[in-house]
Amino acid sequence: xxxxxxxxADVVANGRSYRRPEQPVVVICIDGSEPGYIEEAIAxxxxxNLDRLMKTGANTTALSVIPSFTNPNNLSIxxxxxxxxxxxxxxxxxxxxxxxxxxxxxxxxxxAPTILAEFQKAGLKVAMVTAKDKLRTLLGKGLxxxxxxxxxxxxxxxxxxxxxxxxxxxxxxxxxxxxPEVYSADLSEFVFAAGVKLLxxxxxxxxxxxxxxxxxxxxxxxxxxxxxxxxxxxGYVGQLDAAGCTLVMTADHGMNDKHLPNGEPDVIYLQExxxxxxxxxxxxxxxxxxxxxxAHHGALGSFATVYVDADKVPAVIEIAKAIGGVTVAxxxxxxxxxxxxxxxxxxxxxxxxxxxxxxxxxxxxHDLSGLTEPLRSHGxxxxxxxxxxxxxxxxxxxxxxxxxxxxxxxALNLVR
Numbered sequence: 001x002x003x004x005x006x007x008x009a010d011v012v013a014n015g016r017s018y019r020r021p022e023q024p025v026v027v028i029c030i031d032g033s034e035p036g037y038i039e040e041a042i043a044x045x046x047x048x049n050l051d052r053l054m055k056t057g058a059n060t061t062a063l064s065v066i067p068s069f070t071n072p073n074n075l076s077i078x079x080x081x082x083x084x085x086x087x088x089x090x091x092x093x094x095x096x097x098x099x100x101x102x103x104x105x106x107x108x109x110x111x112a113p114t115i116l117a118e119f120q121k122a123g124l125k126v127a128m129v130t131a132k133d134k135l136r137t138l139l140g141k142g143l144x145x146x147x148x149x150x151x152x153x154x155x156x157x158x159x160x161x162x163x164x165x166x167x168x169x170x171x172x173x174x175x176x177x178x179x180p181e182v183y184s185a186d187l188s189e190f191v192f193a194a195g196v197k198l199l200x201x202x203x204x205x206x207x208x209x210x211x212x213x214x215x216x217x218x219x220x221x222x223x224x225x226x227x228x229x230x231x232x233x234x235g236y237v238g239q240l241d242a243a244g245c246t247l248v249m250t251a252d253h254g255m256n257d258k259h260l261p262n263g264e265p266d267v268i269y270l271q272e273x274x275x276x277x278x279x280x281x282x283x284x285x286x287x288x289x290x291x292x293x294x295a296h297h298g299a300l301g302s303f304a305t306v307y308v309d310a311d312k313v314p315a316v317i318e319i320a321k322a323i324g325g326v327t328v329a330x331x332x333x334x335x336x337x338x339x340x341x342x343x344x345x346x347x348x349x350x351x352x353x354x355x356x357x358x359x360x361x362x363x364x365x366h367d368l369s370g371l372t373e374p375l376r377s378h379g380x381x382x383x384x385x386x387x388x389x390x391x392x393x394x395x396x397x398x399x400x401x402x403x404x405x406x407x408x409x410x411a412l413n414l415v416r
Contacts, residue, residue, distance in 0.1 A: 013118040014081045018412040020124065024199060024245040025206050025411045029077055029404075030233070031070060031131070031188070032213025032378065033251035035061060035387050036221035041230035044222070049238035050230075050389065053247075058390040058410075062402035064253050066339040066352070067303035068383040069289050071104065071135065073252035074210055076405035078139050079112045082340035087111035088138070089345040090288020094307050101286065104345070105134040107141040111342075115408050116206060117142030120150050124205040128152040129194045131187045131212035139208065143167070151202060155180055155190035174201075185229050187212050192236035199243045206408075207245075216255040218373050241391045248411040250404045251386035258300065258358045259374040266375075268323055268353055270304055271361035277319050283308045285361045286347060289379055299366055300358035301379030305347035316349045327381070328352035355382040392416060 010017040041047040042054075053059075065076045065083055067090055075088040083089045088104055095102045116126040120143060128143075130136045133154040140152035145167035153161040158171040159179045172179060175194045180186035188211035195209045219225035240247050260266050271285040289301035308316050313331055320329035328351065335350035336343050353359055358377050360366050386404050392415040396402060402410070 009122075011115075011119050011122045011124070013115045014079055014085060014112050016080045016409065018115065018119075018408060020122070021205055021246065021412060024204060024243075025408075026195065026199065026240055026245045026247045027077070027206075027208050027407050027411055028195075028247070028249040029074060029208070029210040029407075030249060030251050030387075031211045032216030032253060032255045033387060034216070034221060034254035034256070034383070035385065037216065037226055037230055038387060038389070040222035041227050041234065044227050046227050046231040047234035049234045049241065053237065053241065053391045054389055057392050058388070058394040060388045060396070060402065061385050062250060062388040062404045062406065064251070064384050064386050064404045066381065066384060067288055067301070067379050068253035068381075069301065069303070069379055070213070070252050071138070072288075073404060074135055075110065075138060076403075077250070077252070077407055078114045078116065078208060080115055080405055080408055081112055082403075082405065083345075084336065084340040084342050085112050087342050087345060089341050090303075090305075091134075092286060092288050092290040093305075093345045094284060094286050094347065096307070105138065107137050110138055110141050113142050114139065116150070116208060119206050120144060120147070123149075125149045125202065126151075127198045127202055127204040127207040128209075129191045129198070129207075130154045130210045131156065131191050132182070133157045135210060139210070151198065151204070153194075155187045155194070156182055158190065158194075183214055185215050185232070187214065188229070189232055189236075192233065196236060196239045196243070199240060199245060206412075210252075213255065217376050220257065220376070246411055246415055247391040248407055248415075249387065249389045250407045252404065253378045254383035254386060255376050255378050256355050256382055257374065258302070258356055258377045263374040265300055266325075266357045267300060267360045267363075267366075268325055268357055269360045269362050270306070270320070270323075270351065271365075272363070273323060274306070274316065274319060275362075278312065278315060282312060283316060284347070285359075287359065287361065289377070300360050300375060301377050302353045302358055302383070303379035304351045304359040306349040306351065307347040308349065310348070313348050320349065320351045325353045325357040326351060327354050352380045354380070390415065
């Protein structure tokens with residue numbers, strides 16, 4: 001590893017070394033982008049820029065972290081490390097000491113510096129735009145906005161951006177778009193539009209753009225809604241590529257149908273099952289997908305963690321394994337090793353289910369009134385494969401399995 005501290009030295013973040021870019025590097029996380037979305041849009045003739053780049057640059061896949069949720073994966077991407085290192089294992093966890101369930105969307109929960117912060121400290125210009133503000137505070141940790149070398153804001157609160165907290169003001173005027181609705185494709189389009197403006201104006205050395213999976217939760221690959229979104233995205237891909245950057249795109253997780261033939265969610269209510277078998281109050285099921293934006297998934301995903309006394313762990317695993325559709329039920333130690341998770345941020349048992357099922361607590365605790373279409377969600381192993389697409393050829397060492405959190409390594413070290 002290059003540990004020299006001279007101006008031309010590599011930048012080191014969390015033990016990984018990154019080359020200083022000779023031209024701007026743009027990394028995009030397309031939230032919820034199952035590989036099929038782009039394939040279907042290309043097949044329909046709606047994504048000529050992506051089609052071209054995938055043929056002349058690089059087109060492969062990578063594996064996300066588990067749980068395949070937004071926060072753990074975005075934080076893995078921005079730190080280049082799995083949750084065991086950065087500490088964000090979901091959107092939600094149970095604080096045993098305080099005895100309360102806690103949202104993990106505060107920057108104080110992040111245990112590792114970001115790649116962007118390390119690049120800024122090394123004297124480079126960085127920028128970051130997210131769709132939702134919950135991620136902006138986490139991804140922007142450690143950035144100094146008083147230096148004129150960092151900009152970070154969200155589409156959701158673009159109208160509130162200011163110089164001390166974001167490094168930019170008058171964002172709506174700068175981007176030339178109105179403030180988008182949170183539950184809309186416009187929230188992601190604002191991210192892309194802002195990225196193009198920043199690349200051509202601010203000209204950052206490294207920029208990260210992260211979208212929302214509003215469309216992917218509603219629409220399957222090849223649908224009119226999905227194709228329309230990827231046609232829009234393709235236009236911005238063309239603009240970013242034309243501006244002369246190294247562009248690498250990946251996703252935080254995939255997405256699958258999680259419903260019965262009649263359109264109702266196919267839910268395993270794990271808390272109800274455990275209460276019936278072991279008694280109420282013996283276990284506590286936590287769903288790490290839970291966040292302030294539950295309208296499109298009803299807090300239903302394919303990963304759950306169970307808090308229970310040590311002597312009851314074998315019983316919980318035995319009960320969970322007997323449930324149809326459960327594919328993984330393992331103790332915390334095994335889960336931490338297999339999925340590289342932080343032991344103090346997960347429960348005592350980790351449970352995952354199959355491609356078309358989700359895990360809930362109890363029926364009464366899930367408000368599904370916001371689901372206007374049959375449920376599509378994520379969180380399990382079946383949503384782990386994501387795209388890795390670049391506008392330059394990349395050289396992957398033989399035998400290496402790419403992870404989505406290798407995307408900055410790909411963009412800065414592996415492009416040819």
